[in-house]
Amino acid sequence: MSHDFSLGTVDVSLTPLQRFEEFLQSRGKRVTQQRRIIVDRVFSHHEHFDADQLLEQLKSQVSDQSVSRPTVYRTLSELVDAGLLRKMVLNDRSVYEHDYGYPQHDHLHCEKCDKLIEFSSDEVKEIREAVARKHHFRAVGHRLIIYGLCADCSRTKRAARRLDLI
Amino acid sequence: MSHDFSLGTVDVSLTPLQRFEEFLQSRGKRVTQQRRIIVDRVFSHHEHFDADQLLEQLKSQVSDQSVSRPTVYRTLSELVDAGLLRKMVLNDRSVYEHDYGYPQHDHLHCEKCDKLIEFSSDEVKEIREAVARKHHFRAVGHRLIIYGLCADCSRTKRAARRLDLI
């Protein structure tokens, strides 16, 4: 597994697994086989995913390294606490995406094909700071999702209309 | 119940109930006692709420006009379809807020006291349009939540630290 972390503001000299190990140790938790399997899988792809998909992926691996459902849930939540993953809710589904080693970004969400497109805009952060200042609010983060139709889906608008998606 | 809708871009000459009645009629649905009770309650307060809270509020009304749980859920979802309410997810809880008659806005969410503060910024919409254009994306809406600590809670920071909230 290779990692190309050229962006971001945290120390990215460690692989996700190493960073997770640090986190676990700092909390007196253990580096288990299952946690390793999960981190490996999660950081071998950059797509967003939900708990079920991860479970499927683990089961369908050549080396069928399956992990139980409760352990997947438990580990995902640890990965969020560790700052390796970020959780968000997309049409009532909890999805996860890489946080560690990737720069802050926001999303365009296609309501037809469910595609998530990342973008980053310094202006969003500026607005966030300006608004926070105005309200004496201590901002620690934000989430911006722009929803609508992606290029592909708006091209096939007539098809979409037929399907009542517009 | 009085309504003071001075902002917003839709026709706000109708009360929420009237607007809902229009919606129902346009779909061949009926104006029932329960739907009226729910709309009255929902639009008598501007705070955000979840299904459970609404159910409680209905039960505790002087004129105990209680409505069953399934009906509350069914009606909430109709109100969203009708454009009267907007649904969002806040720490894994579905909350609703008024949409009809109120201008587009975004939120500051205090992670300690769970307070939601509304704000509006034209710049957010500008960014949304610029980003959409760049990605050939047909934006229909967006949601921006800035999270952190509100003024009250960051004032009592030491207390928060004691509670492991920072």
Add this chain to the structure above:
DNA sequence: ATTTATGCAAATCCTTTGCAAATCT
């Protein structure tokens, strides 16, 4: 050796559904 983690089954929470009875138009 001791403590933490796992997997199983069962529990929980929130939301939805089937259906007979009640309510609208």
Add this chain to the structure above:
DNA sequence: AGATTTGCAAAGGATTTGCATAAAT
């Protein structure tokens, strides 16, 4: 009258938990 809606109880789906066993330090 005829169609839709309601409330009940039960089903569903996602996530969590208790507990005995397995694994890590």
